[in-house]
Amino acid sequence: MSDRLPPLTALRAFDAAARHMSFAKAADELSVTPAALSFQIKSLEEHLGAQLFRRLNRAVELTEAGAALAPSVADGFASLAAGWRSAQRFQDEQTLTVTAGPAFTAKWLAPRLYEFAQAHPEIELRFSASLRKMDFARDGIDVAIRFGSEGDPGMYSLPLADEWVAPVMTPALAARFPTPESLTSAPLVFDDSINFLNPPCDWTAWFRAMGIDFAPHHGPRFSQADHAVDAALAGVGVVLGRRALVVKDIDEGRLVMPYGTAIPTGARFRFLCPDGSENRAQxxxxxxxxxxxxxxxTHITEALTILNVPGS
Amino acid sequence: MSDRLPPLTALRAFDAAARHMSFAKAADELSVTPAALSFQIKSLEEHLGAQLFRRLNRAVELTEAGAALAPSVADGFASLAAGWRSAQRFQDEQTLTVTAGPAFTAKWLAPRLYEFAQAHPEIELRFSASLRKMDFARDGIDVAIRFGSEGDPGMYSLPLADEWVAPVMTPALAARFPTPESLTSAPLVFDDSINFLNPPCDWTAWFRAMGIDFAPHHGPRFSQADHAVDAALAGVGVVLGRRALVVKDIDEGRLVMPYGTAIPTGARFRFLCPDGSENRAQxxxxxxxxxxxxxxxTHITEALTILNVPGS
DNA sequence: GCTTCACTTAAGATATACTTAAGTGATCAT
DNA sequence: ATGATCACTTAAGTATATCTTAAGTGAAGC
Incomplete structure (x- = not known):
């Protein structure tokens, strides 16, 4: 029972055998003969000083010690493989895997993707579902776009544009509600996705910034910001839209911001990638x-007055 | 750039080199010559098709690819080593590492330790600070004692005694407060450590179970249950004590439970160990x-009436 | 009772990993 | 400047670990 790690090839053989619960299948996976695999397991057991498998008639099963070893070994090799893949990714200048929240993906990335493909036909973009706690190496992510107020240590973090929110609506709806005051009787749509912001950036805050004493609560609510914008696009009502998610619709005339004022969110989208990979070509x-x-x-922002929200 | 994992000895060499940022020190750690280590790194770089270290004058530094590889590889080997240790632990019938919360450690384990040592002199007990999310393999834990209402999948889980709470105090204090009603004017001590229980097991619940309309809020509060019991032992006041934490003090006369009634917590301590290790000798x-x-x-519990707490 | 299947064992072959020894280039002390 | 030293590299030879082939065991299944 030596203190140090046993031969690694033996551990790998054990990992495969434990996964398949069969020496023959494990040998096949590793492209060696069953005899070699049997030898490796035996050598591992000699290092440990105890059996790892119970040999049954036509099968094997893990002993208690084997059962204790198997999950950690599987984890270990998974981690080694993930690291190797992430090192290999530096060799690859063709593909780029991006993760972003559903709203940014739907309202910023998707509508602009064609243009990126035009500008960089050599790069193959891949999208990965947004994960709250993501591990760049493990999940094969190159770049993450995240909304929030802080970066991460050990990460290259580039703040993108300041995010403001402003009332947006279809041009048809804007004609019926020409002034901020008239919005108090307009159909308001609520975007609950930025409720976590502090100070809050909701309708109450916006009306307060405009000097209007009005705290609306009734109207359709969406937990995802893109769905709220979709509702505005459909003419359902007026939504307090986040810059990144509405500027393209505004630029192209599908939505308007009739009052020329916005309030800051204090947060912004950030471009994140592991330190060291910020200079990879793609x-x-x-x-x-x-x-x-x-x-x-930016001309849209420049035409706006960004108001402060007074304390309540 | 092969798809599969590179030679594992080369990865181990890389791990050591990345940790020491020196081939010579890494070679020393692995008890090989610097030449062997240099060869391993070179072979790894050939597998990858890119440099992992930048060779400087008298030092080396990681390239971007190396920096991407290093943390995952370190994790991987740490996991393999943890697994190996936990398998080795099955060979060892002499030591037993237990983790428990501070209250159980102070009020149940510590006072009884001497007796365990008498009964099993061959077993060396070790204690590990309680960790919220602990990994048995990683932290070298054999057994955990946890308070709660549920077990864990993949775990051997033995429920210990049902836990009730009842007012406990020194005999001197009990003389001054002979009836449950008199407790409304007694100095009450609050144990906040079981606030998470649902239904709650606080003073308000106990008085309600006794049919007394009284919701006390004033008095010293402790976030750790053992400190609350210590306060009761010091004669500071009356505490609603958890069975496991007070029975020994009651049995030995330092505390009394004058009213003969308790309320159930719905939770209990559990004896947890990884599946498969429940039959190890120690x-x-x-x-x-x-x-x-x-x-x-148990004679203490048998003398009690366990009341139900009516809904509020 | 014979075949088959899954693992084991033993002997020889081969690939891997290590050591020794010589070499490079830059730093550092004199 | 000059030579010593340090950290890594390279090359040749060697040892070791790992594989394959081939024969063997014991239980299950036809």
């Missing part, structure tokens, strides 16, 4: 492209 | 001993 291309795309709609 | 010994110890004080 990541540079994607970042530059995002910044250029954001630049295309 | 774990059997510890479990049997705990059950026997609990049995020694």
């Amino acid at each position: 990541i540079v291309a994607f970042r530059e492209w995002m910044l250029a795309e954001i630049d295309k709609t | 774990i059997v010994a510890f479990r049997e001993w705990m059950l026997a110890e609990i049995d020694k004080t």
Whole structure:
């Protein structure tokens, strides 16, 4: 029972055998003969000083010690494999895997994807469902777009444009509600996805910033911001839209911001990637492209007055 | 750039080199010559098709790919080592590592330890600070004692005695407050450590179970149950004590439960160990001993009336 | 009772990993 | 400047670990 780690090939053989619960299948997976695998397991058991498998008639089963060893070993090899893949990814300048929340994916990335593909036909973009606690190496993520107020240590973190929110609606609806005051009788749509912000950026805050004493609560509520914007696009009502999610619709005339005022959210989208990978070709291309795309709609922000929200 | 994992000895060499940021020190750690280590790193780089280290004058530094690989590889080997240790632990029938919360450790385990050592001199007990989310393999834990209402999948889980709570105090204090009603004017001590229970097991619930309309809020509060019991032992006041934490003090006369009634908590302490290790000699010994110890004080529970708490 | 299946064992072959020894280039002390 | 030292590299030879082939065991299934 030596103190140090046993031969790693033996551990790998054990891992495969424990996964398949069969020496023959494990040998097949590792492209060796069953004899070699049997030998490896035996050598591992000698190192440990105890059996890891109980040999039955035509099968094997893990002993208690084997059962204790198997999950950690599986984890260990999974981690090694993930690390290896993430190192290999540096070799690959063709693919780029991006993760973002559903709203940003639907309202920012998706509508602009065609243009990115035009500008960088050599890069194959992949999207990964947004994960709350994501591990770049484990999940094969190159870049994450995240909304919030802070970066991460050990991460390259580029803040994108300041996010404000402002009432947006279809041009038809805007004609019926020409002034901020008239909004008190308009159909309001609520976006619950930014309720976590502090100070809050909801309708009550917006009316307060405009000097109007009105705290609306009735109207359709959406837990995802893109669905709220979709509702506004359908003419259902007026929504307090986040910059990144509405500027393209505004630029192209599907939505309007009739009052020329917005309130700041204090948060912003960030471009995140592991430290050291910010200079990989496809990541540079994607970042530059995002910044250029954001630049295309800054004229919308410049035409706005960003108000402060007074304390309640 | 092969798809499969590179030679594992090369990965181990890389791990050591990345930790030491020196091939020479890594070679020393692995008890090989620097030449061997250099060769391993080179072979790994050939497998990857890219450099992992930048060779400087008298030092090395990780490339971006190396920096991406290093943490996952370190994790991976840590996991393999943890698994190996936990398998080795099955060979060892001498030591037993137990984790429990601070209250159980202070009020149940510590006062009875001497007796366990007498009964099982061959077993060396070790205690590990309680960790919220503990990993038996990683932290070298054999047995955990946890308070709650549920077991864990993949775990051997033995429920210990039902836990009730009842007012406990020094005999001197009991003389001054002979009836439950008189407790409304007694100094009450609050144990906040079981606030998470549902239904709650606080003073308000106890008075309600006794048919007394009284919801006390004033008095010293403790976030750890053992400190509340210590306060009661010091004669500071009356505390609603959990069975496991007070039976020994009651059995030995330091505390009394003058009213003969208790209310159930709906939760209990559990004896947890990884599936498969419940038959290891020292774990059997510890479990049997705990059950026997609990049995020694069941007469206290048998003398009690366990009340239900009516809904509010 | 014979075949088959899954693992084991033993002997020889081969690939892997290690050591020794010589070499490179840059730093550092004189 | 000059030579010593340090950290890594390279090459050749060697040892060891790992594989394959081939024969063997014992239980299950036809």
